[in-house]
Amino acid sequence: MGQLTLSEVRKSYGTFEVIKGVILDVREGEFVVFVGPSGCGKSTLLRMIAGLDETTSGDIVIDGKRVNDLPPVKRGIAMVFQSYALYPHMTVFENIAFPLRVEGLAEDKLKAKVENAARILHLDQRLQQKPGMLSGGQRQRVAIGRAIVREPRIFLFDEPLSNLDAALRADMRIELAKLHRQLKATMIYVTHDQVEAMTMADRIVVLDVGSISQTGTPLELYHKPANMFVAGFIGNPKMNFLPVTCKGASDGGVEVDYKGKSLLLPVAPHRVTAGQPLTLGIRPEHLQVDGGDIVISVTPTVIERLGAQTVAYASLDGEGENFCATLPGSALVRTDKPLAAGIRAADCHLFDADGVAFERRVELTEIEVNALKPKTAV
C-alpha cells in the first residue's frame, strides 16, 4: 500500500508547460522529498498527485490503479498545506475528526481514531481547545492529525513548516521523521529548503523548471551531483564554481588548468578535448587552510564567525562575493588579508560546458556508502 508511479506526467496552462514529462517511482513506505527553487513546479506536481489539479497528459498510478480520473477523496491520499487550513470555530478534536464526520463514521470509532492521532502528535491535552489558543507548531500538528485519521496510502505535504520560526522548524523536522518511522506510510514532501530535504528524505527528487534534474539519496546528491544545478542547490553554502581549461585526459582522469596551475581530477574522462572550457566545482567546506594539490589566493571581503565554523566570502575577478570558504571556528582569517585556500583534487567536481558532471571516482567512506543505499527496501 502506498506505491506511486508517475509516467510521463505533464501539465500545461494554455501553451505554458509547467510540468514537462516527469517519470518517477515512489516505493511503499518511502519518504520522498521534492525540492527545487520557487516556481519550479513542486506544488503543481503534488496537487496533480492529489487530484486537485488536472493532469494534461501521462498517467498517475497509485497501488497499480490509474487515478487520473478519480476525485481527491477516492485516491487514498491526504494532503497537508503550508497554511494549516483549520476551522477556527471548531475544537482541535472536531478539526481532526472532520474528514471522518464527512465519511459518516460511527462515533466510537471516530473517537478512537482522533485520540490515537492526538496521542502520536502530543495533542492529547489540547483536544477541547480552539486553534486560536495553539502555537503555530501545534496548529500544524492538528492539520497533520486530520491527515493521519484518514489512514491514507500516501501523505502529501506542501511546505508544511514554512510558516514556523527556525527553532520550531528544526523540532518539527525531527517530529515528522519520527512520525514517518512510526506510521511506516509513504510520504511525499515538498520544500524549497535543501536542509529539510537532506535531513528528512530517504530519496530526494530535485526539480528544475518542471523537469527532474536528479533523483537520489541525500548523500548521493551531495557527493555525486549529476549537474551544476544540483551541485549548486544541494549543500550550504553553495558549491564554488571556477572556470578551468582542459589540458587533456589520461587513465588518471582529466587534467585542468586554473590560472596556470595544473590539477589532475579523478573523474571518468569522457568527451574531452584539450583547450575546452570546463567548470571545476569545490564545496566551501572542502577548502583547506594548510595546503592542497593547488593553492589559490583569495581575499575575504566578508567574514562570518559562527563559533564552530568561520565562513569567509571573497570576490574572484571582482564579480561580487562569488567565492566562499567554510573554515574552522578559530581560523586566522581577516577581511582584506589574502587567504591561501587549498584545493584537493579528490574533493573536486568537474562539469562540461552544458553543466553535466563528469563521473567522480571518489572513494566514499563506509558510512557514505551505506547512506547511498535507500533506507527503504526495494
Ligand code: ADP
Ligand atoms: P513551486 O511550488 O515549485 O513554487 P508551482 O507549482 O506553484 O511552483 O508553480 C509552477 C509554475 O506554474 C509557476 O511558474 C507558476 O507561475 C505556474 N502556475 C501555477 N499555477 C498556475 C495557474 N493556475 N495558472 C497559470 N500558471 C500557473
Ligand code: MG
Ligand atoms: Mg509551492
